[in-house]
Amino acid sequence: MKSKIYLSSPHLGDKELEYVHEAFRSNWVAPLGPNVDGFEHDLAEYTGVRYAAALSSGTAAIHLALVMLGVGRGDVVICQSFTFSGTANPIAYVGAHPVFIDSESETWNMCPDHLQEAITDLEKKGNRPKAIIPVHLYGMPAKMDRILEIARQFEIPVIEDAAEALGSSIQGRKCGSFGDIGILSFNGNKIITTSGGGALLSDNKDFVVKARFLATQAREPAPHYEHKEIGYNYRMSNVVAGIGRGQMQVLEDRIWQRRKNFERYKEIFSEINNRGYCIKWLDEPEGFFSNRWLTTVILDPMKNNGINREKLRLAFESEMIESRPLWKPMHLQPVFAKELYYGEKISEQLFVQGLCLPSGSNLTDDDWKRIEDVIYKVFA
Numbered sequence: 001m002k003s004k005i006y007l008s009s010p011h012l013g014d015k016e017l018e019y020v021h022e023a024f025r026s027n028w029v030a031p032l033g034p035n036v037d038g039f040e041h042d043l044a045e046y047t048g049v050r051y052a053a054a055l056s057s058g059t060a061a062i063h064l065a066l067v068m069l070g071v072g073r074g075d076v077v078i079c080q081s082f083t084f085s086g087t088a089n090p091i092a093y094v095g096a097h098p099v100f101i102d103s104e105s106e107t108w109n110m111c112p113d114h115l116q117e118a119i120t121d122l123e124k125k126g127n128r129p130k131a132i133i134p135v136h137l138y139g140m141p142a143k144m145d146r147i148l149e150i151a152r153q154f155e156i157p158v159i160e161d162a163a164e165a166l167g168s169s170i171q172g173r174k175c176g177s178f179g180d181i182g183i184l185s186f187n188g189n190k191i192i193t194t195s196g197g198g199a200l201l202s203d204n205k206d207f208v209v210k211a212r213f214l215a216t217q218a219r220e221p222a223p224h225y226e227h228k229e230i231g232y233n234y235r236m237s238n239v240v241a242g243i244g245r246g247q248m249q250v251l252e253d254r255i256w257q258r259r260k261n262f263e264r265y266k267e268i269f270s271e272i273n274n275r276g277y278c279i280k281w282l283d284e285p286e287g288f289f290s291n292r293w294l295t296t297v298i299l300d301p302m303k304n305n306g307i308n309r310e311k312l313r314l315a316f317e318s319e320m321i322e323s324r325p326l327w328k329p330m331h332l333q334p335v336f337a338k339e340l341y342y343g344e345k346i347s348e349q350l351f352v353q354g355l356c357l358p359s360g361s362n363l364t365d366d367d368w369k370r371i372e373d374v375i376y377k378v379f380a
């Protein structure tokens with residue numbers, strides 16, 4: 001019986017259990033303790049920000065960022081359309097409206113031109129956006145230079161969704177450190193995982209102290225429980241943070257493995273293209289470094305003898321290999337159908353033609369043989 005090959009499965013190292021054991025041994029089994037402090041320290045040091053708050057998820061981190069920036073009912077927040085719903089849902093949690101922006105074709109992330117167009121247009125209507133949320137999708141950094149320039153011009157804070165991009169960088173500067181607030185995710189399929197978790201990053205101490213406060217039910221300093229604000233139960237537990245500390249020690253290796261996956265797919269598809277096919281992938285622009293969380297390919301059936309991404313996906317599926325269409329843009333999601341959208345068809349086309357390939361850092365030689373067999377069979 002063949003085992004299933006997953007798109008991106010957890011890959012634990014040797015140290016995670018030691019930290020978890022230590023939490024049990026010392027009875028720090030709560031949403032605070034040495035592992036939480038240690039994990040926050042490791043994250044801040046690695047990403048080059050001054051402070052980090054470990055939270056229950058990346059979605060929770062975005063939610064708290066919006067709350068701290070004072071986003072509320074009737075406000076608008078600019079959001080990359082081509083992303084996972086976890087980026088956009090928190091905008092609805094605070095009663096605000098997302099305004100979705102298309103991608104550009106060099107990084108597949110927020111298009112600065114359409115960003116500028118949207119802000120200018122919204123300003124004219126007297127509705128200056130309260131925040132901008134760019135995303136580094138699949139680990140590829142967004143064009144932060146231009147996005148930040150526009151944000152500064154209009155004095156709008158940036159929440160940088162680096163959930164998929166831990167370890168990615170632009171000119172050596174790590175993703176997660178560009179925005180006023182950065183967020184990370186450690187969900188089960190991310191490049192490192194705590195089984196579930198997230199973090200909020202910032203150079204601004206006030207944001208991080210406030211995030212920890214809001215994440216623990218906004219308890220005022222008093223012997224009894226005193227509350228002046230609505231709080232949340234969003235803190236990371238000390239047991240889970242132990243997994244995170246162990247994972248941080250293998251992060252560089254995981255990035256190296258995933259980048260090797262990309263190179264391997266690139267070799268396979270180059271060879272196939274030499275036989276007359278035209279499969280495309282995303283190379284890094286000058287100075288950009290992707291952690292290659294997931295390797296993705298674009299299959300235009302018009303240029304590939306009628307072979308579309310569904311044909312390749314189903315061929316994988318019949319061999320118990322998981323692959324997945326690229327993210328369906330938020331402006332096409334029924335739940336956000338009424339929201340504004342600025343752009344063209346870049347993200348729509350990526351969704352129609354793109355496929356995420358098995359990209360775990362723990363793929364074995366045997367897994368690779370099964371993956372290659374399917375690809376060569378489809379593009380015979």
Ligand SMILES: *Cc1c(COP(=O)(O)O)cnc(C)c1O
Pocket residue numbers: 056057058059060083084086087135161163164184185186187197198
């Ligand atoms: C995973 C992810 C999130 C949400 O993180 P969770 O920890 O799953 O809540 C947000 N944005 C993007 C782009 C993601 O991939």
